[in-house]
Amino acid sequence: MxxxxxxxxxxxxxxxxxxxxxxxxxxxxxxxxxxxxxxxxxxxxxxxxxxxxxxxxxxxxxxxxxxxxxxxxxxxxxxxxxxxxxxxxxxxxSFEALVMFVFFSLLLVLSLIDWDTFLLPDSLNLGGLAFGLITSLFRTDFSFLDSLAGALVGAVPFFLIYTFYVKVRKMEGLGFGDVKLMAFIGSVTGIWGVLYAVLLGSIFGLLYALPIIFKNRNLSFAVPYGPFLSLGCFVGTVFHEHLRVIFLP
Incomplete structure (x- = not known):
């Protein structure tokens, strides 16, 4: 029941x-x-x-x-x-179960919006970041410092990549919404969640893109990164105990 x-x-x-x-x-x-x-x-x-x-x-x-x-x-x-x-x-x-359900739900909504529009609304991204930081104060498996460190580790590298493409290459290599998304992901799941989002998300994104590349024989197409980052973090968070053995044997 x-x-x-x-x-x-x-x-x-x-x-x-x-x-x-x-x-x-x-x-x-x-x-x-x-x-x-x-x-x-x-x-x-x-x-x-x-x-x-x-x-x-x-x-x-x-x-x-x-x-x-x-x-x-x-x-x-x-x-x-x-x-x-x-x-x-x-x-x-538990409170942690509620936090993770809200987290997964926000990732679901953000992913589908990004897939349709290549947009990641600030109301969800920044609201999620605030949610992650605030709830970390009441979690037993996670601290505020974990949350803050995760947000910074998630956002800073993506911000540097974004800045490089905009300032040097005069184009967007990734959207600024992805920077905020990574801060949100890190605030809830910490550094491990960020690593899963990037590593697994890149693999999922590549698996999706390869058939398109082979079919069209060019790289001139856009793919929203948010859904794959979210999927990577989701899979990594759910199967963390098993995947951690792989990364730290």
Whole structure:
């Protein structure tokens, strides 16, 4: 029952995450207007807005205009539900579990926004950084100094890379949002989280990019780095005990 309750709660929050993903980069209010179909503008009734279930009942289409509803919506809800279960299973009923669930949720939202728009909103990045620093004061597995050190180790190298590309090469090698994202990641997971984000994130990014490179036979394409940094940190944090043996045998 604990897992079921957490899954339901996570799915409900996932429905809100969909609102953030769609509205934040467009500069729209996340409070009003109420949820509506982007195709016809019809208000979505509460019984058509039940996480996962409504999508299945409506067969992925708007009740009013029959426009297709992106599969992403139920997938985000499902992901949020699974993140709630994962956080509880790994960290138990604890403050740390709550922190990690919020952390993973923010990474999910930031990743999808970055994937769509190549933007990482300051409201989430800097809000996440503040969240990491403040919650470190109350965690038993992590200190404020760990949080501060992680934020600096995450942000400073990326800031130097960003500055080099902008000042020397007159182009953006990476976005300044990635600098803030790394500070956020480090504030919650410390230096290890930063290392996982960079190392594993680079591997995941390369695996994604290689087929595109071979297909197009050139390097003239842009890939958002945020989703891969987030995925690398997520995998490293969840499997830290196993991966640490690899890096420190």
């Amino acid at each position: 604990d897992y079921l309750a957490l899954f339901v709660l996570g799915c409900i929050l996932g429905s809100f995450y969909n609102v953030l993903i769609y509205r934040l980069p467009r500069g729209k209010s996340i409070v009003k207007p109420p949820s509506h179909c982007p195709a016809c503008g019809s208000k979505i009734r509460w019984y058509d807005n039940i996480p996962l279930i409504s999508y299945i009942v409506l067969r992925g289409r708007c009740r009013s205009c029959s426009a297709s509803i992106s599969i992403r919506y139920p997938l985000v809800e499902l992901s949020s539900g699974l993140l709630a279960i994962l956080s509880y299973a790994k960290w138990g009923f």
